[in-house]
Amino acid sequence: MTATDAHHAIDAVWRIESPRLIAGLTRIVRDVGLAEDLAQDALVAALEQWPESGVPDNPGAWLMATAKHRAIDRLRRNERLERKQEELGRDLVLQQEMSVGNLDAATPDDVGDDLLRLMFIACHPILAPEARVGLTLRLLASLTTEEIARAFLVPVSTIAQRIVRAKRTLTEARVPFEVPVGAELDARLASVLQVIYLVFNEGYSATAGDDLIRAGLCEDALRLGRILVGLAPQESEVHGLVALMEIQASRSRARVGPSGEIVLLLDQDRARWDPLLIARGLAALDRAEKLGGALGPYALQAAIAACHARARTPAETDWARIAALYDALAQLTPSPVVELNRAVAVGMAFGPAAGLELVDALTAEPSLRSYHFLPSARGDLLAKLGRLEEARAEFERAASLTQNARERDLLLGRAAACSRS
Protein backbone atom coordinates (compact mmCIF):
# COMPACT_ATOMS: atom_id res chain seq x y z
CA MET A 1 0.00 0.00 0.00
CA THR A 2 1.43 3.40 -0.96
CA ALA A 3 1.35 6.26 1.51
CA THR A 4 -1.32 8.03 -0.58
CA ASP A 5 -3.50 4.92 -0.68
CA ALA A 6 -3.09 4.57 3.05
CA HIS A 7 -4.10 8.18 3.61
CA HIS A 8 -7.20 7.74 1.47
CA ALA A 9 -8.10 4.61 3.39
CA ILE A 10 -7.56 6.42 6.70
CA ASP A 11 -9.69 9.30 5.47
CA ALA A 12 -12.50 6.86 4.71
CA VAL A 13 -12.20 5.18 8.11
CA TRP A 14 -12.23 8.61 9.71
CA ARG A 15 -15.47 9.57 7.93
CA ILE A 16 -17.13 6.48 9.30
CA GLU A 17 -15.63 6.33 12.77
CA SER A 18 -15.08 9.89 13.93
CA PRO A 19 -18.66 10.78 14.99
CA ARG A 20 -18.96 7.80 17.33
CA LEU A 21 -15.37 8.24 18.44
CA ILE A 22 -16.00 11.86 19.43
CA ALA A 23 -19.35 10.92 20.96
CA GLY A 24 -17.83 8.15 23.08
CA LEU A 25 -14.96 10.39 24.18
CA THR A 26 -17.33 13.22 25.09
CA ARG A 27 -19.19 10.87 27.41
CA ILE A 28 -15.92 10.07 29.16
CA VAL A 29 -14.26 13.49 29.34
CA ARG A 30 -17.49 15.55 29.40
CA ASP A 31 -16.10 18.18 27.07
CA VAL A 32 -16.73 18.26 23.32
CA GLY A 33 -13.66 20.36 22.60
CA LEU A 34 -11.32 18.05 24.50
CA ALA A 35 -13.01 15.00 22.98
CA GLU A 36 -12.41 16.32 19.49
CA ASP A 37 -8.77 17.09 20.31
CA LEU A 38 -8.28 13.54 21.58
CA ALA A 39 -9.93 12.11 18.49
CA GLN A 40 -7.61 14.24 16.34
CA ASP A 41 -4.63 12.92 18.31
CA ALA A 42 -5.77 9.40 17.50
CA LEU A 43 -6.11 10.34 13.84
CA VAL A 44 -2.56 11.71 13.82
CA ALA A 45 -1.34 8.46 15.39
CA ALA A 46 -3.18 6.49 12.70
CA LEU A 47 -1.63 8.59 9.95
CA GLU A 48 1.80 7.89 11.44
CA GLN A 49 1.36 4.18 12.05
CA TRP A 50 -1.13 2.71 9.58
CA PRO A 51 0.88 3.32 6.39
CA GLU A 52 3.54 1.03 7.97
CA SER A 53 1.41 -1.43 9.90
CA GLY A 54 -1.68 -1.49 7.69
CA VAL A 55 -5.19 -0.60 8.76
CA PRO A 56 -6.03 -2.61 11.89
CA ASP A 57 -8.81 -5.19 11.87
CA ASN A 58 -11.11 -3.06 13.96
CA PRO A 59 -10.04 0.51 13.17
CA GLY A 60 -12.77 2.07 15.31
CA ALA A 61 -11.61 0.20 18.41
CA TRP A 62 -7.99 1.08 17.65
CA LEU A 63 -8.81 4.78 17.39
CA MET A 64 -10.84 4.69 20.60
CA ALA A 65 -8.13 2.88 22.57
CA THR A 66 -5.49 5.30 21.29
CA ALA A 67 -7.63 8.33 22.14
CA LYS A 68 -8.25 6.97 25.65
CA HIS A 69 -4.54 6.53 26.23
CA ARG A 70 -4.02 10.12 25.13
CA ALA A 71 -6.76 11.19 27.52
CA ILE A 72 -4.97 9.50 30.41
CA ASP A 73 -1.66 11.08 29.36
CA ARG A 74 -3.25 14.49 29.32
CA LEU A 75 -4.93 14.02 32.66
CA ARG A 76 -1.69 12.80 34.22
CA ARG A 77 0.12 15.82 32.84
CA ASN A 78 -2.50 18.13 34.30
CA GLU A 79 -2.27 16.20 37.54
CA ARG A 80 1.28 17.35 38.04
CA LEU A 81 0.25 20.95 37.56
CA GLU A 82 -3.02 21.06 39.37
CA ARG A 83 -5.19 18.22 40.48
CA LYS A 84 -8.82 19.20 40.24
CA GLN A 85 -11.54 17.21 41.91
CA GLU A 86 -13.40 16.99 38.65
CA GLU A 87 -10.41 15.52 36.84
CA LEU A 88 -9.96 12.94 39.56
CA GLY A 89 -13.48 11.84 38.72
CA ARG A 90 -12.74 11.77 35.00
CA ASP A 91 -9.61 9.74 35.60
CA LEU A 92 -11.61 7.20 37.54
CA VAL A 93 -14.18 6.89 34.76
CA LEU A 94 -11.37 6.48 32.25
CA GLN A 95 -9.69 3.77 34.30
CA GLN A 96 -12.95 1.88 34.41
CA GLU A 97 -13.44 2.36 30.70
CA MET A 98 -9.98 1.04 29.99
CA SER A 99 -10.49 -2.00 32.18
CA VAL A 100 -13.78 -2.80 30.50
CA GLY A 101 -11.91 -2.99 27.24
CA ASN A 102 -12.36 -1.57 23.82
CA LEU A 103 -15.25 -0.28 21.76
CA ASP A 104 -16.51 -3.83 21.23
CA ALA A 105 -17.82 -3.76 24.78
CA ALA A 106 -20.17 -0.96 23.87
CA THR A 107 -23.41 -2.20 22.31
CA PRO A 108 -24.81 -0.43 19.23
CA ASP A 109 -27.42 1.10 21.54
CA ASP A 110 -24.74 2.61 23.81
CA VAL A 111 -22.95 4.08 20.81
CA GLY A 112 -26.28 5.36 19.49
CA ASP A 113 -27.10 7.03 22.78
CA ASP A 114 -23.75 8.81 22.73
CA LEU A 115 -24.28 9.95 19.13
CA LEU A 116 -27.72 11.28 19.96
CA ARG A 117 -26.33 13.21 22.94
CA LEU A 118 -23.62 14.62 20.68
CA MET A 119 -26.27 15.80 18.19
CA PHE A 120 -28.17 17.53 20.97
CA ILE A 121 -25.00 19.24 22.20
CA ALA A 122 -23.91 20.37 18.72
CA CYS A 123 -27.38 21.85 18.12
CA HIS A 124 -27.70 23.39 21.59
CA PRO A 125 -29.80 26.59 21.63
CA ILE A 126 -27.03 28.35 23.57
CA LEU A 127 -25.17 28.50 20.23
CA ALA A 128 -26.05 30.76 17.30
CA PRO A 129 -27.69 28.86 14.42
CA GLU A 130 -24.63 29.14 12.16
CA ALA A 131 -22.43 27.79 14.96
CA ARG A 132 -24.79 24.82 15.41
CA VAL A 133 -24.56 24.12 11.69
CA GLY A 134 -20.76 24.33 11.69
CA LEU A 135 -20.34 22.13 14.74
CA THR A 136 -22.83 19.54 13.50
CA LEU A 137 -21.13 19.23 10.13
CA ARG A 138 -17.74 19.01 11.78
CA LEU A 139 -18.54 16.56 14.59
CA LEU A 140 -21.35 14.47 13.12
CA ALA A 141 -20.86 14.63 9.37
CA SER A 142 -17.02 14.48 9.63
CA LEU A 143 -16.58 17.46 7.29
CA THR A 144 -13.30 19.33 7.55
CA THR A 145 -13.26 23.04 8.33
CA GLU A 146 -12.14 23.65 4.72
CA GLU A 147 -15.06 21.67 3.32
CA ILE A 148 -17.56 23.55 5.48
CA ALA A 149 -16.07 26.89 4.45
CA ARG A 150 -16.25 25.99 0.75
CA ALA A 151 -19.80 24.75 1.08
CA PHE A 152 -20.96 27.93 2.78
CA LEU A 153 -18.85 30.27 0.61
CA VAL A 154 -17.08 31.86 3.59
CA PRO A 155 -13.36 32.05 4.52
CA VAL A 156 -11.86 29.04 6.30
CA SER A 157 -10.81 31.27 9.22
CA THR A 158 -14.44 32.29 9.79
CA ILE A 159 -15.57 28.68 10.13
CA ALA A 160 -12.55 27.75 12.25
CA GLN A 161 -13.25 30.61 14.67
CA ARG A 162 -16.94 29.80 14.73
CA ILE A 163 -16.23 26.21 15.72
CA VAL A 164 -13.61 27.11 18.32
CA ARG A 165 -15.96 29.64 19.91
CA ALA A 166 -18.87 27.22 19.86
CA LYS A 167 -16.82 24.58 21.67
CA ARG A 168 -15.64 27.14 24.21
CA THR A 169 -19.20 28.31 24.81
CA LEU A 170 -20.33 24.74 25.45
CA THR A 171 -17.42 24.15 27.86
CA GLU A 172 -17.97 27.37 29.78
CA ALA A 173 -21.69 26.79 30.08
CA ARG A 174 -21.01 23.22 31.24
CA VAL A 175 -23.72 21.96 28.92
CA PRO A 176 -24.54 18.44 30.09
CA PHE A 177 -23.97 15.48 27.75
CA GLU A 178 -27.48 14.08 27.85
CA VAL A 179 -30.67 13.51 25.95
CA PRO A 180 -33.19 16.07 27.23
CA VAL A 181 -36.50 14.79 28.57
CA GLY A 182 -40.07 16.02 28.81
CA ALA A 183 -41.00 19.40 27.39
CA GLU A 184 -37.34 20.30 26.80
CA LEU A 185 -36.97 17.34 24.45
CA ASP A 186 -39.41 18.80 21.92
CA ALA A 187 -37.69 22.18 21.80
CA ARG A 188 -34.21 20.64 21.62
CA LEU A 189 -35.24 18.13 18.97
CA ALA A 190 -36.76 20.98 16.95
CA SER A 191 -33.33 22.65 17.02
CA VAL A 192 -31.61 19.48 15.76
CA LEU A 193 -34.14 19.13 12.95
CA GLN A 194 -33.79 22.81 12.06
CA VAL A 195 -30.01 22.49 11.77
CA ILE A 196 -30.29 19.45 9.50
CA TYR A 197 -32.87 21.19 7.32
CA LEU A 198 -30.72 24.34 7.14
CA VAL A 199 -27.84 22.22 5.84
CA PHE A 200 -30.15 20.58 3.32
CA ASN A 201 -31.50 23.89 2.04
CA GLU A 202 -28.04 25.34 1.72
CA GLY A 203 -27.16 22.43 -0.56
CA TYR A 204 -30.48 22.54 -2.37
CA SER A 205 -30.06 26.20 -3.25
CA ALA A 206 -26.79 25.39 -5.01
CA THR A 207 -27.30 24.95 -8.73
CA ALA A 208 -25.57 22.72 -11.24
CA GLY A 209 -22.72 25.13 -11.90
CA ASP A 210 -21.86 25.44 -8.24
CA ASP A 211 -19.16 23.63 -6.34
CA LEU A 212 -20.01 19.96 -5.90
CA ILE A 213 -19.14 20.21 -2.22
CA ARG A 214 -21.94 22.71 -1.88
CA ALA A 215 -24.50 20.44 -3.49
CA GLY A 216 -23.05 17.63 -1.36
CA LEU A 217 -24.62 19.33 1.66
CA CYS A 218 -27.93 17.74 0.60
CA GLU A 219 -26.36 14.31 0.94
CA ASP A 220 -24.77 15.30 4.26
CA ALA A 221 -28.14 16.46 5.58
CA LEU A 222 -29.87 13.33 4.35
CA ARG A 223 -27.21 11.15 5.97
CA LEU A 224 -27.62 13.02 9.26
CA GLY A 225 -31.40 12.68 9.01
CA ARG A 226 -31.19 8.96 8.26
CA ILE A 227 -28.81 8.50 11.22
CA LEU A 228 -31.21 10.41 13.45
CA VAL A 229 -34.06 8.12 12.36
CA GLY A 230 -32.04 5.21 13.74
CA LEU A 231 -31.28 7.06 16.97
CA ALA A 232 -34.77 8.38 17.67
CA PRO A 233 -37.12 6.10 15.71
CA GLN A 234 -40.10 6.95 17.91
CA GLU A 235 -40.01 10.66 17.02
CA SER A 236 -42.49 11.26 14.19
CA GLU A 237 -41.03 14.61 13.15
CA VAL A 238 -37.64 13.01 12.47
CA HIS A 239 -39.39 10.76 9.94
CA GLY A 240 -41.30 13.82 8.69
CA LEU A 241 -38.09 15.76 8.05
CA VAL A 242 -36.42 12.80 6.35
CA ALA A 243 -39.53 12.34 4.19
CA LEU A 244 -39.43 16.01 3.20
CA MET A 245 -35.72 15.90 2.33
CA GLU A 246 -35.94 12.59 0.42
CA ILE A 247 -38.82 13.87 -1.72
CA GLN A 248 -37.19 17.24 -2.36
CA ALA A 249 -33.89 15.53 -3.19
CA SER A 250 -35.74 13.28 -5.65
CA ARG A 251 -36.24 16.37 -7.85
CA SER A 252 -32.71 17.75 -7.66
CA ARG A 253 -31.77 16.71 -11.21
CA ALA A 254 -35.05 17.88 -12.73
CA ARG A 255 -34.96 21.32 -11.13
CA VAL A 256 -31.92 22.56 -13.02
CA GLY A 257 -32.12 23.16 -16.77
CA PRO A 258 -29.35 22.65 -19.35
CA SER A 259 -27.89 26.14 -18.83
CA GLY A 260 -28.02 25.96 -15.06
CA GLU A 261 -31.35 27.73 -14.70
CA ILE A 262 -33.91 26.71 -12.09
CA VAL A 263 -36.89 24.82 -13.53
CA LEU A 264 -40.11 25.37 -11.55
CA LEU A 265 -41.86 22.36 -10.05
CA LEU A 266 -44.78 22.27 -12.50
CA ASP A 267 -42.45 22.62 -15.49
CA GLN A 268 -40.10 19.82 -14.44
CA ASP A 269 -39.67 16.64 -16.46
CA ARG A 270 -41.10 14.16 -13.96
CA ALA A 271 -39.32 11.27 -15.66
CA ARG A 272 -36.13 12.74 -14.19
CA TRP A 273 -37.40 12.55 -10.62
CA ASP A 274 -35.60 9.84 -8.67
CA PRO A 275 -38.14 7.08 -7.96
CA LEU A 276 -35.94 5.51 -5.27
CA LEU A 277 -35.86 8.69 -3.21
CA ILE A 278 -39.59 9.25 -3.76
CA ALA A 279 -40.32 5.72 -2.50
CA ARG A 280 -38.05 6.28 0.51
CA GLY A 281 -39.73 9.63 1.19
CA LEU A 282 -43.25 8.24 0.97
CA ALA A 283 -42.28 5.37 3.29
CA ALA A 284 -40.81 7.83 5.80
CA LEU A 285 -43.96 9.95 5.62
CA ASP A 286 -46.02 6.84 6.23
CA ARG A 287 -43.97 6.10 9.37
CA ALA A 288 -44.42 9.69 10.60
CA GLU A 289 -48.18 9.39 10.13
CA LYS A 290 -48.36 5.95 11.78
CA LEU A 291 -46.58 7.43 14.81
CA GLY A 292 -49.41 9.95 15.05
CA GLY A 293 -47.33 12.79 13.65
CA ALA A 294 -49.35 13.64 10.52
CA LEU A 295 -49.83 17.19 11.75
CA GLY A 296 -46.21 17.97 12.64
CA PRO A 297 -44.69 20.87 10.66
CA TYR A 298 -42.19 18.71 8.77
CA ALA A 299 -44.70 15.91 8.18
CA LEU A 300 -47.17 18.44 6.75
CA GLN A 301 -44.56 19.89 4.40
CA ALA A 302 -43.57 16.35 3.42
CA ALA A 303 -47.23 15.51 2.78
CA ILE A 304 -47.47 18.51 0.44
CA ALA A 305 -44.30 17.41 -1.36
CA ALA A 306 -45.76 13.89 -1.53
CA CYS A 307 -48.88 15.18 -3.34
CA HIS A 308 -46.61 16.41 -6.13
CA ALA A 309 -44.49 13.26 -6.04
CA ARG A 310 -47.54 11.02 -6.45
CA ALA A 311 -48.88 12.94 -9.46
CA ARG A 312 -47.56 11.50 -12.72
CA THR A 313 -48.46 14.73 -14.54
CA PRO A 314 -49.06 18.26 -13.18
CA ALA A 315 -52.74 17.89 -14.13
CA GLU A 316 -53.06 14.91 -11.77
CA THR A 317 -51.99 16.99 -8.75
CA ASP A 318 -54.44 16.80 -5.86
CA TRP A 319 -54.62 20.56 -5.28
CA ALA A 320 -57.58 20.33 -2.90
CA ARG A 321 -55.50 18.16 -0.59
CA ILE A 322 -52.52 20.50 -0.91
CA ALA A 323 -54.77 23.45 -0.02
CA ALA A 324 -56.02 21.56 3.06
CA LEU A 325 -52.46 20.68 4.10
CA TYR A 326 -51.38 24.33 3.76
CA ASP A 327 -54.40 25.25 5.83
CA ALA A 328 -53.20 22.92 8.60
CA LEU A 329 -49.64 24.26 8.25
CA ALA A 330 -50.90 27.86 8.46
CA GLN A 331 -52.65 27.06 11.72
CA LEU A 332 -49.54 25.41 13.13
CA THR A 333 -46.92 27.87 11.93
CA PRO A 334 -48.76 30.96 10.68
CA SER A 335 -46.77 32.97 8.15
CA PRO A 336 -47.60 35.14 5.13
CA VAL A 337 -45.51 32.86 2.88
CA VAL A 338 -47.53 29.81 3.93
CA GLU A 339 -50.73 31.82 3.35
CA LEU A 340 -49.54 32.76 -0.12
CA ASN A 341 -48.81 29.13 -0.96
CA ARG A 342 -52.22 28.18 0.37
CA ALA A 343 -53.82 30.83 -1.83
CA VAL A 344 -52.07 29.44 -4.91
CA ALA A 345 -53.23 25.90 -4.05
CA VAL A 346 -56.78 27.14 -3.50
CA GLY A 347 -56.63 28.88 -6.88
CA MET A 348 -55.56 25.62 -8.54
CA ALA A 349 -58.16 23.55 -6.67
CA PHE A 350 -61.21 25.81 -6.63
CA GLY A 351 -60.64 28.30 -9.42
CA PRO A 352 -58.66 31.53 -9.85
CA ALA A 353 -61.34 33.73 -8.26
CA ALA A 354 -61.11 31.84 -4.95
CA GLY A 355 -57.32 32.05 -5.05
CA LEU A 356 -57.31 35.74 -5.93
CA GLU A 357 -59.53 36.56 -2.96
CA LEU A 358 -56.92 35.06 -0.62
CA VAL A 359 -53.97 36.67 -2.43
CA ASP A 360 -55.65 40.08 -2.34
CA ALA A 361 -55.88 39.79 1.43
CA LEU A 362 -52.08 39.50 1.51
CA THR A 363 -51.15 42.52 -0.64
CA ALA A 364 -50.93 44.79 2.41
CA GLU A 365 -48.64 42.34 4.26
CA PRO A 366 -45.39 44.24 5.01
CA SER A 367 -43.16 41.14 5.02
CA LEU A 368 -44.27 40.28 1.46
CA ARG A 369 -43.79 43.79 0.07
CA SER A 370 -40.62 42.95 -1.84
CA TYR A 371 -41.35 39.23 -2.36
CA HIS A 372 -41.64 38.71 -6.12
CA PHE A 373 -43.74 35.56 -5.74
CA LEU A 374 -46.74 37.63 -4.52
CA PRO A 375 -47.21 39.77 -7.67
CA SER A 376 -46.24 36.81 -9.86
CA ALA A 377 -48.91 34.59 -8.22
CA ARG A 378 -51.43 37.43 -8.39
CA GLY A 379 -50.59 38.04 -12.06
CA ASP A 380 -51.12 34.36 -12.83
CA LEU A 381 -54.57 34.35 -11.21
CA LEU A 382 -55.57 37.63 -12.93
CA ALA A 383 -54.46 36.28 -16.30
CA LYS A 384 -56.56 33.16 -15.80
CA LEU A 385 -59.53 35.42 -15.06
CA GLY A 386 -58.90 37.31 -18.30
CA ARG A 387 -57.94 40.56 -16.49
CA LEU A 388 -54.89 40.87 -18.70
CA GLU A 389 -54.01 44.52 -18.18
CA GLU A 390 -53.84 44.07 -14.40
CA ALA A 391 -51.95 40.79 -14.89
CA ARG A 392 -49.34 42.49 -17.06
CA ALA A 393 -48.69 45.14 -14.40
CA GLU A 394 -48.25 42.42 -11.75
CA PHE A 395 -45.80 40.39 -13.86
CA GLU A 396 -43.77 43.53 -14.51
CA ARG A 397 -43.71 44.35 -10.82
CA ALA A 398 -42.63 40.78 -10.02
CA ALA A 399 -39.87 41.07 -12.64
CA SER A 400 -38.58 44.23 -10.99
CA LEU A 401 -38.40 42.47 -7.61
CA THR A 402 -36.61 39.23 -8.47
CA GLN A 403 -32.84 38.94 -8.14
CA ASN A 404 -32.67 36.07 -10.58
CA ALA A 405 -32.05 37.13 -14.22
CA ARG A 406 -33.55 33.98 -15.69
CA GLU A 407 -36.70 34.40 -13.62
CA ARG A 408 -36.92 38.07 -14.65
CA ASP A 409 -36.90 37.05 -18.33
CA LEU A 410 -39.62 34.54 -17.64
CA LEU A 411 -41.81 37.13 -15.88
CA LEU A 412 -41.25 39.79 -18.54
CA GLY A 413 -42.19 37.19 -21.14
CA ARG A 414 -45.47 36.56 -19.35
CA ALA A 415 -46.09 40.32 -19.13
CA ALA A 416 -45.51 40.67 -22.88
CA ALA A 417 -47.90 37.76 -23.56
CA CYS A 418 -50.61 39.64 -21.65
CA SER A 419 -50.27 42.70 -23.90
CA ARG A 420 -50.37 40.57 -27.07
CA SER A 421 -53.59 38.79 -26.18
Added chain:
Amino acid sequence: MRFLLYETGHAQPSAPPSQQMMEEVGKFTEETKRAGILLATGGLAPLGTRVRSSGGKLAVTDGPFTETKELTGGFALIEVKSREEAIEWAKRFRKIVGDGESVVQEVFGG
Protein backbone atom coordinates in the same frame (compact mmCIF):
# COMPACT_ATOMS: atom_id res chain seq x y z
CA MET B 1 -21.95 9.78 -4.32
CA ARG B 2 -23.77 6.54 -4.91
CA PHE B 3 -22.13 3.16 -5.23
CA LEU B 4 -23.44 -0.28 -6.00
CA LEU B 5 -21.78 -3.03 -4.01
CA TYR B 6 -22.32 -6.56 -5.18
CA GLU B 7 -20.70 -9.95 -5.08
CA THR B 8 -19.50 -11.87 -8.08
CA GLY B 9 -18.81 -15.52 -8.37
CA HIS B 10 -19.71 -18.63 -10.32
CA ALA B 11 -23.29 -19.64 -9.87
CA GLN B 12 -22.38 -23.06 -8.56
CA PRO B 13 -24.53 -24.33 -5.78
CA SER B 14 -22.41 -24.06 -2.67
CA ALA B 15 -23.00 -24.75 0.97
CA PRO B 16 -25.66 -22.42 2.35
CA PRO B 17 -24.31 -19.72 4.66
CA SER B 18 -24.26 -20.64 8.32
CA GLN B 19 -26.76 -19.25 10.76
CA GLN B 20 -23.97 -17.34 12.44
CA MET B 21 -22.88 -15.70 9.20
CA MET B 22 -26.46 -14.72 8.41
CA GLU B 23 -26.67 -13.04 11.78
CA GLU B 24 -23.39 -11.23 11.19
CA VAL B 25 -24.58 -10.05 7.79
CA GLY B 26 -27.82 -8.88 9.39
CA LYS B 27 -25.84 -6.91 11.97
CA PHE B 28 -23.72 -5.39 9.23
CA THR B 29 -26.82 -4.31 7.28
CA GLU B 30 -28.16 -2.77 10.47
CA GLU B 31 -24.88 -0.90 10.92
CA THR B 32 -25.02 0.56 7.41
CA LYS B 33 -28.57 1.74 8.15
CA ARG B 34 -27.45 3.32 11.41
CA ALA B 35 -24.64 5.05 9.53
CA GLY B 36 -27.26 6.56 7.24
CA ILE B 37 -25.64 5.26 4.05
CA LEU B 38 -27.88 2.38 2.92
CA LEU B 39 -30.39 3.34 0.21
CA ALA B 40 -31.45 -0.12 -0.91
CA THR B 41 -30.34 -3.68 -0.46
CA GLY B 42 -31.48 -7.15 -1.35
CA GLY B 43 -30.47 -10.75 -1.86
CA LEU B 44 -30.38 -12.31 -5.29
CA ALA B 45 -31.70 -15.67 -6.37
CA PRO B 46 -28.80 -17.90 -7.43
CA LEU B 47 -29.90 -18.41 -11.03
CA GLY B 48 -30.69 -15.61 -13.44
CA THR B 49 -32.16 -15.46 -16.90
CA ARG B 50 -30.21 -13.77 -19.65
CA VAL B 51 -31.91 -11.69 -22.32
CA ARG B 52 -29.58 -11.02 -25.21
CA SER B 53 -30.04 -9.02 -28.36
CA SER B 54 -27.96 -9.58 -31.45
CA GLY B 55 -28.66 -8.23 -34.93
CA GLY B 56 -32.16 -7.27 -33.84
CA LYS B 57 -32.90 -10.79 -32.58
CA LEU B 58 -33.63 -11.51 -28.97
CA ALA B 59 -32.50 -14.64 -27.18
CA VAL B 60 -33.60 -15.64 -23.70
CA THR B 61 -31.43 -18.16 -21.84
CA ASP B 62 -31.76 -19.50 -18.34
CA GLY B 63 -28.67 -19.81 -16.15
CA PRO B 64 -26.39 -21.03 -14.78
CA PHE B 65 -23.68 -19.43 -16.91
CA THR B 66 -20.44 -21.15 -16.21
CA GLU B 67 -18.36 -19.12 -18.67
CA THR B 68 -18.61 -15.78 -16.90
CA LYS B 69 -18.74 -14.48 -13.40
CA GLU B 70 -22.13 -13.23 -12.53
CA LEU B 71 -23.81 -11.25 -9.85
CA THR B 72 -24.54 -13.50 -6.94
CA GLY B 73 -25.39 -13.21 -3.29
CA GLY B 74 -26.72 -9.74 -2.78
CA PHE B 75 -26.36 -6.09 -3.53
CA ALA B 76 -26.35 -2.82 -1.65
CA LEU B 77 -26.86 0.66 -3.02
CA ILE B 78 -25.11 3.12 -0.73
CA GLU B 79 -24.64 6.89 -0.59
CA VAL B 80 -21.24 7.95 0.78
CA LYS B 81 -18.72 10.78 0.63
CA SER B 82 -16.06 9.11 -1.48
CA ARG B 83 -15.02 6.02 -3.40
CA GLU B 84 -12.64 5.21 -0.54
CA GLU B 85 -15.50 5.19 1.91
CA ALA B 86 -17.45 2.81 -0.33
CA ILE B 87 -14.39 0.54 -0.50
CA GLU B 88 -14.04 0.65 3.29
CA TRP B 89 -17.64 -0.56 3.68
CA ALA B 90 -16.98 -3.32 1.14
CA LYS B 91 -13.91 -4.41 3.14
CA ARG B 92 -16.00 -4.58 6.31
CA PHE B 93 -18.54 -6.73 4.48
CA ARG B 94 -15.87 -9.10 3.15
CA LYS B 95 -14.41 -9.55 6.62
CA ILE B 96 -17.75 -10.99 7.65
CA VAL B 97 -18.54 -13.21 4.67
CA GLY B 98 -15.05 -14.51 4.06
CA ASP B 99 -13.54 -15.66 0.76
CA GLY B 100 -15.00 -14.22 -2.38
CA GLU B 101 -15.17 -11.01 -4.33
CA SER B 102 -17.17 -7.83 -4.05
CA VAL B 103 -17.33 -5.14 -6.69
CA VAL B 104 -17.74 -1.45 -5.90
CA GLN B 105 -19.07 0.63 -8.77
CA GLU B 106 -20.13 4.25 -8.81
CA VAL B 107 -23.70 4.87 -9.89
CA PHE B 108 -24.38 7.94 -12.02
CA GLY B 109 -27.73 9.60 -12.44
CA GLY B 110 -29.70 7.07 -10.42
